[in-house]
Amino acid sequence: MLIATYNVNGVNGRLDVLLRWLSLRQPDIVCLQELKTTDDRFPESELESAGYHAIWHGQKSWNGVAILARDTAPIEVRRGLPGDESDVQSRYIEAEIAGLTIACLYAPNGNPWPGPKFEYKLAWYKRFQAHTKKLLAAGQPTILAGDYNVMPTDLDVYKPERWTEDALFRIEVREAYAKLLKQGWVDAIRARHPTARIYTFWDYFRNAYARNAGLRIDHFLLSPDIAPRLRAAGVDGEVRGWEKTSDHAPTWIELGPAKKAAKPAPAKKQRAKR
DNA sequence: ATGTCCTCTCTTAGAGGA
Numbered sequence: 001m002l003i004a005t006y007n008v009n010g011v012n013g014r015l016d017v018l019l020r021w022l023s024l025r026q027p028d029i030v031c032l033q034e035l036k037t038t039d040d041r042f043p044e045s046e047l048e049s050a051g052y053h054a055i056w057h058g059q060k061s062w063n064g065v066a067i068l069a070r071d072t073a074p075i076e077v078r079r080g081l082p083g084d085e086s087d088v089q090s091r092y093i094e095a096e097i098a099g100l101t102i103a104c105l106y107a108p109n110g111n112p113w114p115g116p117k118f119e120y121k122l123a124w125y126k127r128f129q130a131h132t133k134k135l136l137a138a139g140q141p142t143i144l145a146g147d148y149n150v151m152p153t154d155l156d157v158y159k160p161e162r163w164t165e166d167a168l169f170r171i172e173v174r175e176a177y178a179k180l181l182k183q184g185w186v187d188a189i190r191a192r193h194p195t196a197r198i199y200t201f202w203d204y205f206r207n208a209y210a211r212n213a214g215l216r217i218d219h220f221l222l223s224p225d226i227a228p229r230l231r232a233a234g235v236d237g238e239v240r241g242w243e244k245t246s247d248h249a250p251t252w253i254e255l256g257p258a259k260k261a262a263k264p265a266p267a268k269k270q271r272a273k274r
Numbered sequence: 275a276t277g278t279c280c281t282c283t284c285t286t287a288g289a290g291g292a
Contacts, residue, residue: 001282009279009280009292010279010280010281013279013281014280034280034292036280036281037281060281060282061280061281061282061290061291062281062290062291062292108292109292111292123285143290149292195282203277203278203292204277204278204280205276205277205278205279206276206278206280207277208277226276244279246280247279247280247292249280
């Protein structure tokens with residue numbers, strides 16, 4: 001099963017790129033961020049024609065998240081990150097698909113540091129941690145996919161020393177991410193590629209993509225029960241080189257089938273497939 | 275400071291955000 005996350009930077013402005021990549025890769029589940037559209041302008045019919053059912057949480061001009069699933073409809077279980085009724089930013093949506101809980105998130109950018117936007121980012125991460133703790137306690141196989149707006153370590157930045165005062169690399173935010181790992185979540189890309197320089201984002205400025213001056217800020221966190229199913233993980237970096245493309249590249253994981261019960265009773269007849 | 279590209283509006287240029 002191929003699961004992807006992709007910050008599209010405007011789902012309508014990038015629709016051609018998105019559809020081209022979907023038809024090329026045929027992912028089973030896709031988490032989208034930065035829709036930059038209201039709910040009524042989400043390109044539902046175009047995605048349906050491409051074979052994808054969707055749920056989405058839009059917002060005028062900014063933010064916005066969606067979950068797509070091929071040949072099956074995502075069952076929405078939550079929209080909006082809990083913990084602050086006054087927060088109107090569309091940065092979180094959660095669904096059940098094929099026995100998995102899929103959370104699609106778009107963490108705040110937080111720049112400039114210091115300032116209210118940075119404080120909002122830290123508060124958002126606190127709420128996120130509280131929710132992910134509950135998700136772990138629920139015991140369902142769960143994937144947290146999206147744009148975390150944090151480079152977890154020096155290995156995830158082309159030039160770490162230049163980013164120490166940036167909200168994407170401030171120590172407080174790296175610690176917030178580390179706390180998620182401490183809860184038990186597994187960083188899928190790092191699990192498969194412990195020492196490789198892997199980027200998911202290249203700035204539009206300064207010819208960043210051609211210079212490979214990138215950042216790894218789009219992540220998959222897996223609940224511990226799913227981690228053993230991880231077969232592969234990577235980034236479709238070439239998409240960043242396409243015309244009219246997002247500043248992020250699609251990032252993906254491949255999961256093997258769910259394990260059956262550990263010890264099947266030998267004498268018993270096998271049950272019919274569900 | 276700058277670079278680029280999205281979206282929206284007090285709209286065809288400039289502002290805000292990333």
